[in-house]
Amino acid sequence: xxxxxxxxxxxxxxxxxxxxKRVCTIGAGxxxxxxxxxxxxxxxxxxxxxxxxFTLENAAKHSGIIRTPEDAGRNKAExxxxxxxxxxxxxxxxxxxxxxxxNFGPEAFADYEYVIxxxxxxxxxxxxxxxxxQIPEERRPKVIMAGTYDEMASSVILDxxxxxxxCLLDEEWLLNGLExxxxxxxxxxxxxxxxxxxxxxxxxxxxxxHLCAEQIRADVIGVPDVMNKRITYTAYPSLxxxxxxxxxxxxxxxxxxxxxxxxxxxxxxxxDVTLGEAFKQIEDKLGDSDFxxxxxxxxxxxxSNREFYFSGVCRCCGSKVRIMKHEGRITEDDxxxxxxxxxxxxxQQGSIRGEGEKTxxxxxxxxxxxxxxxxxxxxxxxxxxxxxxxxxxxxxxxxEGKQVITVFAFDEDHTKIHTIxxx
Amino acid sequence: MNYSATFNDEQGIRRTMSVSQEDTFEAVRNDYNExxxxxxxxxxxxxxxxxxxxEALRLEVTxxxxxxxxxxxxxxxxxxxxxxxxxxxxxxxxPLVGIEAYYDPKHYLASPNVFTSGRxxxxxxVPFKSSLLTVVDKLVRDMIHDSEVTRYDSMANSAMESWxxxxxxxxxFPTIDPRKLYMREKVAxxxxxxxxxxxxxxxxxxxxxxxxx
Numbered sequence: 001x002x003x004x005x006x007x008x009x010x011x012x013x014x015x016x017x018x019x020x021k022r023v024c025t026i027g028a029g030x031x032x033x034x035x036x037x038x039x040x041x042x043x044x045x046x047x048x049x050x051x052x053x054f055t056l057e058n059a060a061k062h063s064g065i066i067r068t069p070e071d072a073g074r075n076k077a078e079x080x081x082x083x084x085x086x087x088x089x090x091x092x093x094x095x096x097x098x099x100x101x102x103n104f105g106p107e108a109f110a111d112y113e114y115v116i117x118x119x120x121x122x123x124x125x126x127x128x129x130x131x132x133x134q135i136p137e138e139r140r141p142k143v144i145m146a147g148t149y150d151e152m153a154s155s156v157i158l159d160x161x162x163x164x165x166x167c168l169l170d171e172e173w174l175l176n177g178l179e180x181x182x183x184x185x186x187x188x189x190x191x192x193x194x195x196x197x198x199x200x201x202x203x204x205x206x207x208x209x210h211l212c213a214e215q216i217r218a219d220v221i222g223v224p225d226v227m228n229k230r231i232t233y234t235a236y237p238s239l240x241x242x243x244x245x246x247x248x249x250x251x252x253x254x255x256x257x258x259x260x261x262x263x264x265x266x267x268x269x270x271x272d273v274t275l276g277e278a279f280k281q282i283e284d285k286l287g288d289s290d291f292x293x294x295x296x297x298x299x300x301x302x303x304s305n306r307e308f309y310f311s312g313v314c315r316c317c318g319s320k321v322r323i324m325k326h327e328g329r330i331t332e333d334d335x336x337x338x339x340x341x342x343x344x345x346x347x348q349q350g351s352i353r354g355e356g357e358k359t360x361x362x363x364x365x366x367x368x369x370x371x372x373x374x375x376x377x378x379x380x381x382x383x384x385x386x387x388x389x390x391x392x393x394x395x396x397x398x399x400e401g402k403q404v405i406t407v408f409a410f411d412e413d414h415t416k417i418h419t420i421x422x423x
Numbered sequence: 424m425n426y427s428a429t430f431n432d433e434q435g436i437r438r439t440m441s442v443s444q445e446d447t448f449e450a451v452r453n454d455y456n457e458x459x460x461x462x463x464x465x466x467x468x469x470x471x472x473x474x475x476x477x478e479a480l481r482l483e484v485t486x487x488x489x490x491x492x493x494x495x496x497x498x499x500x501x502x503x504x505x506x507x508x509x510x511x512x513x514x515x516x517x518p519l520v521g522i523e524a525y526y527d528p529k530h531y532l533a534s535p536n537v538f539t540s541g542r543x544x545x546x547x548x549v550p551f552k553s554s555l556l557t558v559v560d561k562l563v564r565d566m567i568h569d570s571e572v573t574r575y576d577s578m579a580n581s582a583m584e585s586w587x588x589x590x591x592x593x594x595x596f597p598t599i600d601p602r603k604l605y606m607r608e609k610v611a612x613x614x615x616x617x618x619x620x621x622x623x624x625x626x627x628x629x630x631x632x633x634x635x636x
Contacts, residue, residue: 360477
């Protein structure tokens with residue numbers, strides 16, 4: 001009996017073309033777990049990102065690589081990555097990252113051939129669109145968005161040359177971007193005033209993953225006219241497979257996003273490098289110590305997060321609380337003072353916005369405490385594009401040509417994503 | 424860096440837009456140029472200040488007209504002054520990202536629309552309706568206590584409500600005629616028409632036909 005997993009004589013002659021290709025799957029749910037199984041068997045290296053945990057009811061839809069009931073309660077990404085490891089071909093790797101997509105910047109995805117969106121909310125899809133659009137065209141991965149709706153499965157592959165992910169989304173769907181969704185519509189529908197969850201089967205989910213894998217396979221082996229197409233499978237009222245050519249949306253905000261003209265590389269990773277160390281490296285590159293580093297900015301669910309908070313106001317008693325976090329990472333618990341945290345204050349509502357001490361930039365005058373914090377802890381995601389502004393004596397933006405913005409990124413960020421397990 | 428925002432426009436229609444840095448610079452330049460033409464420089468002075476990173480423009484707006492100020496967050500007794508200044512900050516991402524305006528916390532405007540921290544309460548920011556022009560206009564008219572722009576329904580400092588209303592009722596507010604804030608319009612008048620020209624010559628009314636009996 002052969003002890004090898006894959007016998008080349010019995011498998012596709014194109015299989016070698018997939019060895020060494022890297023895929024990142026965002027979401028290890030009903031579609032994502034099937035994708036991991038397919039990619040592993042195709043001979044690709046794969047990473048997966050998910051912040052959620054498996055529950056028992058997931059067993060009805062997820063791929064058989066997930067074990068029931070022993071995997072219930074485990075992080076989806078870590079667990080699926082571990083379960084898929086025995087299926088990996090020689091030289092292939094798999095890594096599961098327990099994290100939210102807001103912890104990643106554009107450069108984190110620049111090392112992949114394909115990035116698969118198998119998430120159930122539009123806010124994440126729009127954010128990934130922004131991240132991918134910020135990667136220079138020559139390093140930009142191809143994106144596939146796969147999902148289900150009723151007994152329908154759909155998968156779209158795009159290279160961002162004809163349209164972007166946001167072009168595929170109705171702006172009305174983005175009003176509540178965190179509502180559970182699929183790639184073809186909101187997963188909540190209203191019939192005669194009653195709200196109903198749009199149901200899908202495990203067959204539709206596995207079919208969405210299958211269509212996605214087929215699109216990658218066709219693209220890798222060079223089948224013509226694969227790119228920028230949608231394949232849709234419907235099981236009801238008739239069983240059929242159709243293709244369509246999505247178009248660019250009028251005035252699409254996603255299509256307006258452009259990558260920086262030039263990126264200057266710093267050594268290290270945002271996870272390890274402190275603000276003080278970053279300043280030294282930037283100073284060496286610019287030959288100038290008079291600059292400001294802009295706090296990381298990202299848009300999520302129609303909210304722009306771009307400030308770093310030193311302190312805020314307790315949402316219960318109004319007293320000052322120390323925060324030291326980026327706006328996008330502040331939780332309700334951060335807005336409670338020590339005394340109120342020990343009480344039951346779940347009903348208290350509060351907002352960070354407009355209150356507290358905050359900053360839009362970091363500079364050399366910052367405290368030692370701040371200088372010793374890593375860039376990640378200061379809110380920069382893994383693979384961030386970091387904007388540094390040199391005023392050069394300019395008073396404001398009306399002094400044209402004086403202000404210089406340089407975009408920096410760290411050279412280890414795009415490989416770090418293959419090894420980290422939690423962010 | 425691009426800034427995106429979803430907002431309700433003037434018609435209440437939900438829209439999503441994104442602006443680039445170049446868009447912000449162009450919008451700031453256009454609005455600043457308009458601002459410079461708008462006000463009477465004898466009364467309103469607008470000076471550029473050094474920006475901090477993340478800011479596109481920082482202006483100091485001063486109105487040289489009688490006004491009233493407070494000195495501490497707990498101060499409720501307005502004091503007279505002959506001029507009042509505020510700092511206006513236009514951030515990157517304008518016009519999607521709103522403008523902020525502050526008074527010196529030790530010399531802030533006594534008004535129902537100014538927080539006790541010195542932050543000016545400007546109306547809800549509606550992109551492409553609100554602008555640098557609308558914010559500065561609200562500020563300069565607030566500084567002369569013009570009740571036309573004062574909002575009593577959403578007050579930042581309710582302790583100033585009755586004082587402000589009394590001033591308006593007694594005719595003390597606004598402290599100067601608001602028209603004095605603005606530059607007189609220098610519109611070229613058309614040339615005076617020549618009295619002998621055909622257009623102005625009165626034509627004699629023709630005689631009525633003879634009456635018929």
